[in-house]
Amino acid sequence: MSETAKIELDGKTYEFPVVVGTENEKAIDISKLRDTTGYVTLDTGYKNTGATKSAITFLDGELGILHYRGYPIEQLAEKATFIEVAYLLIYGKLPTQSELNDFSNSITKHTLVHEDMKQFFEAYPAKAHPMGVLSSMVCSLSTFYPESLDPNRSPEAKDLTIHRLLAKLPTLAAWSYKNAMRHPFMYPKNNLDYCSNFMYMMFGMPTEDYTVDPVIVDALNKLLILHADHEQNCSTSTVRIVGSSQANLYATISAGISALWGPLHGGANQAVIEMLEQIHNDGGDVDKWVAKAKDKEDSFRLMGFGHRVYKNFDPRATIIKKACDDVLEKLGINDPMLEIAKKLEKVALEDDYFKARNLYPNVDFYSGIIYKALKIPTEMFTVMFAIGRLPGWIAQWKEMTENNEPIGRPRQIYTGETPRDYVEISKR
Ligand code: ACO
Secondary structure, eight states, X not given: OOOEEEXXXXXXEEEEEEEEOTTOOEEEOOTTHHHHHSOOOOOGGGSSOOOOOOSSEEEETTTTEEEETTEEHHHHHHHOOHHHHHHHHHHSSOXXXXXXXXXXXXXXXXXXXXTTHHHHHHHSOTTOOXXXXXXXXXXXXXXXXXXXXXXXXXXXXXXXXXXXXXXXXXXXXXXXXXXHHTOOOOOOOTTSOHHHHHHHHHHOBTTBOXXXXXXXXXXXXHHHHHTSOOSSOHHHHHHHHHHHTTOOHHHHHHHHHHHHHSTTTTTHHHHHHHHHHHHHHTTOOHHHHHHHHHOTTSOOOOTTBOOSSOSSOOHHHHHHHHHHHHHHHHTTXXXXXXXXXXXXXXXXXXXXXXXXXXXXXXXXXXXHHHHHHTTOOGGGHHHHHHHHHHHHHHHHHHHHHHTTXXXXXXXXXXXXXXXXXXXXXXXX
């Protein structure tokens, strides 16, 4: 017999079905709550609200578990490539060799962006933040592919848009950097894999040969895999909400990029490095900054600490911390920021304030140090996150459209004025 939840309101009892996921996650299905009782639920910040059923990513914040389509993140980060993981997230299964070849070839074929788009780049000031450029450029892609405006045209058309977007995002990202440097744009080289091609477009110059260090390619694959999906976070929920209005995929992903930009979300990786540099330049007194983070009168927070769902440890942070040590050692880099990061982590983890609030380093605490080692400029860190998160956003959008989910439209509790009469301006 299936479980139900009983809610007592105004002396009456109402029953609502309990939904149980494959990993035994439980929810009360209140979709009929308003119709039957006249009440809505109130959950600012959606801390307890399941907005959808999804078969893509499972995470358990208490146990520090993260699975993509059932596969543990630890195994994927160690053994898979980013493109393989992208296929897994979007199509729901690990690809065979020939499926992977077809997928990679299709992406490779679409890496060029329309020549006219170069003019858009040139109009941006050199100081433009690359996230602003990226979000606008991704939305602009919709103007070059008008057939994509109907997101449900056919499965083939949908796939073409997905492949185009996966192919062009690294090109647009690298060009936003080149534009900021006022360096010539590097066209994609289609004999290179996804990560190598991105590094080539970022750091290659027409005047010299550029070969990508396999240590860098390996680190980049890992970083992108770790960021590839994280169920219903702020940017992914944005993608699902925007997509639910049947806006096209380019506009939808552009909205996700904007949501990711904020320092409380993907922008945290840039904020972490800036914080470490600030502590370093201030003499490296870690205790002083931990005290500031604890002081409620002070707006300073330890960036890269805390997570809405991980309340024990972030499994991605564990993998990335090790990767960080490996990369720095292999590249022979001695970064004082890493020393400060380690000190900060130690002090905070032993501090009652952080222990009581379950505040642990999250994925972004160490990712910035690796990006820095790969010579990625600080302002590009969140762009790197966006490249990593793209397959997740696409998979979530695809799932939502295939399940014909209704338009997202939360309710509210109105707390404003009750009706009153308009007052002429002369009498106010
Ligand atoms: N430094 C100091 N105190 C913190 C921090 C922090 N980084 N994070 C949370 N706290 C404190 C809060 O002040 C609050 O204390 P209180 O209970 O005494 O009022 C308590 O811990 C709970 O914090 P909330 O902000 O309510 O937690 P929430 O789940 O809403 O926020 C968030 C999570 C946004 C990640 C928060 O921990 C934070 O701002 N972290 C720093 C930014 C960051 O690293 N973001 C990246 C997240 S990972 C990602 O998006 C990829």
